[in-house]
Amino acid sequence: MSILITGGAGYIGSHTVRYFLEQNEDVVVIDNLQSGHRNAVNIEHFYENDIRDQEALDRIFKRHDIEAVIHFAANSLVGESMKKPFEYYHNNVYGMMCLLNVMKDNNVNKIVFSSTAATYGEPMNIPIQEEDETNPTNTYGETKLAMEKMMKWFEQGYDIKYVSLRYFNAAGAHRSGAIGEDHNPETHLIPLILQVPLGKRDRIYMFGDDYSTIDGTCVRDYIHVMDLASAHYLSLEYLRSNHSSNIFNLGNGNGYSVKEVIDVARKVTNHTIPAEVKERRAGDPAVLIASSEKAKNVIGWSPKFDSLEKIIADAWNWHVNNPEGYTQKFSKESVRGAST
Numbered sequence: 001m002s003i004l005i006t007g008g009a010g011y012i013g014s015h016t017v018r019y020f021l022e023q024n025e026d027v028v029v030i031d032n033l034q035s036g037h038r039n040a041v042n043i044e045h046f047y048e049n050d051i052r053d054q055e056a057l058d059r060i061f062k063r064h065d066i067e068a069v070i071h072f073a074a075n076s077l078v079g080e081s082m083k084k085p086f087e088y089y090h091n092n093v094y095g096m097m098c099l100l101n102v103m104k105d106n107n108v109n110k111i112v113f114s115s116t117a118a119t120y121g122e123p124m125n126i127p128i129q130e131e132d133e134t135n136p137t138n139t140y141g142e143t144k145l146a147m148e149k150m151m152k153w154f155e156q157g158y159d160i161k162y163v164s165l166r167y168f169n170a171a172g173a174h175r176s177g178a179i180g181e182d183h184n185p186e187t188h189l190i191p192l193i194l195q196v197p198l199g200k201r202d203r204i205y206m207f208g209d210d211y212s213t214i215d216g217t218c219v220r221d222y223i224h225v226m227d228l229a230s231a232h233y234l235s236l237e238y239l240r241s242n243h244s245s246n247i248f249n250l251g252n253g254n255g256y257s258v259k260e261v262i263d264v265a266r267k268v269t270n271h272t273i274p275a276e277v278k279e280r281r282a283g284d285p286a287v288l289i290a291s292s293e294k295a296k297n298v299i300g301w302s303p304k305f306d307s308l309e310k311i312i313a314d315a316w317n318w319h320v321n322n323p324e325g326y327t328q329k330f331s332k333e334s335v336r337g338a339s340t
């Protein structure tokens, strides 16, 4: 049987595809290439389709013997989500509705879902635990929370079991340097910092240095993308063993300030990386750190790449080998949709 990975050409999706192939799973990918890259997945069964196209989705389920779904396909930029709530509700919430509906029609009853720390909003406790209050402060987090709740009701009605994985700050790249992070526009801290030694920007701006943290800059919990990938696989194994639906945080449990991240990047790249303080970015909580004890205890997950230096070194390896990301990496390959 096959595992359907939606959004498998995106950053975390493509690393998860790679990990699943390394575990000898049979993988089918659907991605509308809105922000994903066809060249990020080297796979036979790739469909350039949108999950909201239920007829195309149904054809894929009927063509392949789908055992379970790993669901990444979604819009995921916090700032953009505040300006385009319709797009976020349509792609994320309605997209999830279409996916679950086609799963129901095809008797597929397992889904692992890509959720986010943004479901918590401004945290009440650090480290954040799964039982903590969810009170999103942006449209992105609100849509992901709505998707989680939808899965809960679809479980009640149709017995579709789910695992929801709330990631903290994904970073790094596959050790090969063959796949990595390539967003357009790029908004994430680590790839933006690395653009300085790559010669693409002359400095990094630090958004605020007056937070109540060790050095005034925001603290985040950075987690290696391959550790996120392995958690998806363990979650699938968990569902295969007929366990009940569950929600897990995924982070290292260590917080690093923006200044500390820049310092580690200086060490890894051997570049001075000039940094300048700018005003705060709207909606940034001061500190986000995960408690991942539950994922460790219940699915046996343990992050392998928990040093920030290793995470940044792997990201750097990808960027040095592919300074223009996927655009110059390969010549354009042909793509095909489920209608062909």
Ligand SMILES: O=c1ccn([C@@H]2O[C@H](COP(=O)(O)OP(=O)(O)O[C@H]3O[C@H](CO)[C@H](O)[C@H](O)[C@H]3O)[C@@H](O)[C@H]2O)c(=O)[nH]1
Residues within 6 Å of the ligand: 076, 077, 078, 116, 117, 118, 167, 168, 169, 170, 187, 188, 189, 190, 192, 204, 205, 206, 207, 208, 218, 219, 220, 258, 281, 284, 288
């Ligand atoms: O040029 C930059 C870019 C970012 N930052 C700071 O670096 C930290 C990390 O910012 P990122 O944009 O890399 O990540 P976020 O913590 O904002 O967002 C991450 O966590 C969110 C949940 O809170 C969502 O899941 C989102 O998709 C995910 O990237 C923040 O304090 C931000 O203000 C800077 O100082 N300068």
